[in-house]
Amino acid sequence: MPIKSILCLLIFVTGIKYANAQDSTLLNMLNDSLYSNAKRTYVTGTFKATHIVNMQTIEQPAKGALSFVIQHRFGQLNSGSYNFFGLDNATLRLGFDYGITDRLAAGVGRSSYLKTFDGYLKYKLLRQTDGSGKIPVSVSVLGTICNYTQKIPDKPYLNANYRTAYTGQLLIAKKINRRLSLQIVPTYLHYNLVPTVYDKSNLFVIGSGLRVKVTKRSSINIEYNYLPDNQVVSTKAKNSFSLGYDIETGGHVFQLVLSNSQSMVESQYLTQTAGSWSKGDIYFGFNISRDFKISKHAKSNIVWR
DSSP states (O other): OOHHHHHHHHHHHHHHHHHHHHHHHHHHHHHHHHHHTSOOOBOOOSSSSSBSSSSBOSOOOOBTEEEEEEEEEEEEGGGOGGGGGGTTOEEEEEEEEEESSSSEEEEEEEETGGGEEEEEEEEEEEOOBSSSOSSOSEEEEEEEEEEEOOOOTTOTTOOTTTTEEEEEEEEEEEEOSSSEEEEEEEEEEEESOOSSTTSOSEEEEEEEEEEEEEETTEEEEEEEEEOOTTSSOSSOOOOEEEEEEEEEETTEEEEEEEESOOOOSHHHHTTOOOOOGGGTOOEEEEEEEEEEESSTTOOOSOOOO
């Protein structure tokens, strides 16, 4: 074969290899670019509603949406047939939660227990990402304030300042899969007035919650709040433990509840729970939440999955 033909053949083969290498490099760059610019997707439906049972979840109303929450607890089951096993008595909380933005929500409520008013702000710091695992958990910060107004005739000095308590919570949640979600809640509480000098005005509680999906529209919720010893001495408060069964029925969520806590406000059920499960001090009740679109652009932040 002539030298010129051999050189032409070598140049041709080299050109093909170079072109393939360039194409491969360009394809890799394109794939990397698409991956880096891919829209991040976030996990939805970690919990169905804004409460596991008593404890708030990382879920909140979307921007421009209003959620109306009814929390109802009957009396103790062990109160006997005379009180129809607690059904003759009831404690009620009505609450309104509003989405200021998709990350910031505010709420107010009023409970018949000690005639308590409460309010809160909740901000979502992190949102769990779907698939990539770049952000493995969702994190919200919650701040609450409550003030009870029930009259106590023999203690006229109890003005609004003495009746006020504050709570700060970090809500850390993870949706493990479509059926299982977990939440851990370290909590700091401050009371402007405590019953005795032996009771602490600054307390720490660690809470945990679990949601197990049973069917497409129902789940079992479990909630436990651990109050370390030697913080509340005078009243011998118990750890709050609650069970719930969620049922989603179109526009609202209905939850059946069993709990040893009568109150549904953070600064009360976390450190003032007197009921004992072993003695039958159990309160049966329910939670109902209903979302309304205040803004025409509002959309639900809570997806049933």
